[in-house]
Amino acid sequence: MTPTAQPRRLTSTIIIALAFSVPAWAKSPLASGSGGAVATISAPASQAALAILNKGGNAVDAAVAAAAALGVTDxxxxxxxxxxxxxxxxxxxxxxxxxxxxxxAPAAFQSSAFAPGGKAMDYDTAIASGMAVGVPGTVRGWHDALERYGTMSFKQVLAPAIKVAQDGFRINDNFVALVKENEKKFAMFPATAAQYLKDGKPLPAGTLLRNPDLAKTYRLLAQGGVKAFYSGKLARAIVDTVNQPPVAAGATARAGRMALADLANYEARWRQPVRSSYRGYELVGMPLPSSGGVAIAQALNILEGFDLASMPRAKAEHLYLEAARLAFADRNAYLADPEFVEAPVQGLLSKEYAARRRELIDPTRARHHAEAGDPYPYQQDPSVPLRPAASGKARLLSESAHTTHLAVSDQDGNIVAYTFTIESWGGSGITVPGYGFILNNEMTDFDFSGPHPNVPEAGKRPRSSMSPTIAFRNGKPAFTIGSPGGSTIITTVLQTIVNHIDFGMPMPQALDAPRISERNGLATSIEPGFAGSAQARALEGFGQRWDASVEEIGAANAIVFNPDGTVTAVSEGKRHGVGSALVQKRGH
Known part of the structure; x- marks a missing residue:
């Protein structure tokens, strides 16, 4: 759904050289004011966005600047x-x-890649390999966004990130914990180990970490633009690294089959958003191949039939879990890359279909597993006439919980909600030697075996759960929300919306509240400290059950557009080392 006409740029300006610094006071998860705003999980990233806004850039320029800085710090x-x-x-x-x-997926990628002989391979083995690497799209996305809707060049928006990469930043406990979690994977690949390990162990918190190789990569983009990534020496280095992963002595990693043509032919897609309504709000989210926009809309459509605000909290949260369970049953069965699968999106978004799904919820008892419904009778689009073949069960943990989300707005009212990823913590673990960035393991987001809409195919985009969302009320922006977290992204965004709209929580409290994530598994995912709490015991009264393994769920960022014209940027108050929210001061 590419726009037929080239839209005009939002504004124009002359930019002078950027001065960039990260003051100690920058790391605050909450900020309000009347200018542009940014919320990320990283102080240098938020400062990068603010620097661009202060130089006259718009929200798109600032979002790319923040994203580039996150590539250094996260x-x-x-x-x-x-x-x-x-x-x-x-x-x-x-x-x-x-x-x-x-x-x-590269053109030579085979549908049986992760299931040789019909047996799905070990997930960790699949991740740490060249075959797990999909053709990267981030740089093409940044270029297309800047070219169509930005006002600045790569050289201008990458300047803050280049400085952070060159001068370094102090790593925190959260950074160290992530390295420790990936010690074994990182040790397999010498370029990664050299950057993030010392004698096979994580660097201590407080270490000043520089990445001159990544600064070099960003300078190549600043000088040569998008072509510098998708052709030439850098493209050759990516292909060679994927097809012959450079490993440490004694280590092995499966080779990929990526060609220079895969990079040269990569295209981003402009798509029309998913639109839905909930209690007077219009919610606008990401369409396929992200399943987030559809699944969140469907779950909210189901919940809309209940007066959650008037119920005891435990009953309302029980209904939230059951609605998420039903939405995930359908998400797992039907959704995938729209260029390969004719998914019944209209049916899934239908209020009438939601009413039928709602009838399956027992207000007093958890279901524990839901079967996919039949949205086809509610599908008005004649181009989707057939039901797919019966699908096998999707692996609940097939999408790792590690991504990042940022939110930016500018003084003119433009907004960017942006979620991007390399998939698992540390992606494939493979750093491109001499260029300082880790390659993704996105191919493991496919279902390893079928029949299933999300099985691997050459040129296909794996289904995602990333859910950047903007909410409107009375035609004006009300808030934007998004999060990392793999498939828990959907429930994090959904639960935050319910907290904010139904329970009346201010956005900081809505973000900080304990997260419970039901994705139609045998047990609901919870965070540390939730088990045994009064909230948990109350939900157990409805038969809800908790996963034995616990970890933080998501690291959300939001911006609230207040009725008086001010904005409030909101990041995590406790998760992922606490986020960074900034708002422009008057005069910029």
Whole structure:
């Protein structure tokens, strides 16, 4: 759904050289004011966005600047070796458009790659390999966003990130914990080990970490633009690294089959967003191949039939879990890359279909597992006439929980909600030697075996759960929300919306509340400290059950557009080392 006309740029300006610094006071998860705003998980990234806004850049320029800085400070969750989804609100045109720059399977990729002989291979073995690497889309996405809707060049927006990569930043306890979690994988690949390990162990918190190789990569993009990534020496280095992963003595990693043509032919996609309504709000999210927009809309459509605000909290949260369970049953059965699968999106978004699904919920008792429904009778689009073949059960943990999300708005009212990733913590673990960035393992987001809409195919984009969302009320932006977390992204965004709209929580409290994630598994995922709490015991009264393994769920970022014209940027108050929210001061 590419726009037929080239839209005009949002504004124009002359940019002078950037001065960039990260003051100690920058790391605050909450900020309010009347200018542009940014919320990320990283102080240098938020400062990068603010620097661009202060130089006259718009929200798109600032979002790319923040994303580039996140590639330095949060290299295990995102970077130029991956891909993502961007939702852009154009204030002057009162229009939302989405940019899909998800990774694609190389042309030589085979559907049986992860199931040789019909048996699915070990997941960890699949991740740490060249065959797990999809064709990266991040740089193409940044270029297309800047070219169509930005006002600045790569050279201008990458300047803050180049400085952070060159001068370094102090790593925190969270960074160290992520390295420790990936010691074994990182040790397999010498370039990764050299950057993040010392004598096989994580660097201590407080270490000043520089990445001159990544600074070099960003300078190549600043000088040569998008072509510098998808052709030439850098493209050759990516292909060679994928096809012959450089490993440490005694280590082995399966080779990929990527060609220079895969990089040269990569295209991002401009797509029309998913639109839905909930209690007077219009919610605008990401379409396929992200399943997030559809699944969140369906779950909210189911919940809309219950007066959650008038119920005891435990009963309302029980209904939230059951609605998520039903939405995930359908998500797992039907959704995948729209260029390969005719998914019944209209049926899944139908309020009438939601009413039928709602009838399956027992208000007093958990279901524990839901079967997929039949949205086809509610499908008005005649181009989707057939039901797919029966699908096998999707692996609940087939999508790792590690990504990053950022939110930016500018003084003109433009908004960017952007989620991008390299998939697992540390992606494939493979750093491109001499270029300082880790390659994704996005191919493991496919279901390893079928029949299933999300099985691997050459050129296909694996299904995602990334859910950058913008909410409107009375035609004006109300808030934007998004999170990392693999398949828990959907429940994090869904639960935050319910907390904010139904329970009346201010956005900081809605973000900080304990997260419970039901994805139609045998047990619901919970965070540390939740088990045994009064909230948990109350839900156990409805038969809800908890997964024995616990970890933080998501690291959300939001911006609230207040009725008085001010904005409030909100990041995590406790998760992932606490986030960074900034708002421009008057005069910029």
């Amino acid at each position: 290299p295990f969750s995102c970077g130029v070796g991956g891909g993502g989804f961007m939702v852009i609100y154009l204030a002057r045109e009162n229009r939302v458009i989405t940019l899909d720059h998800r990774e694609t």
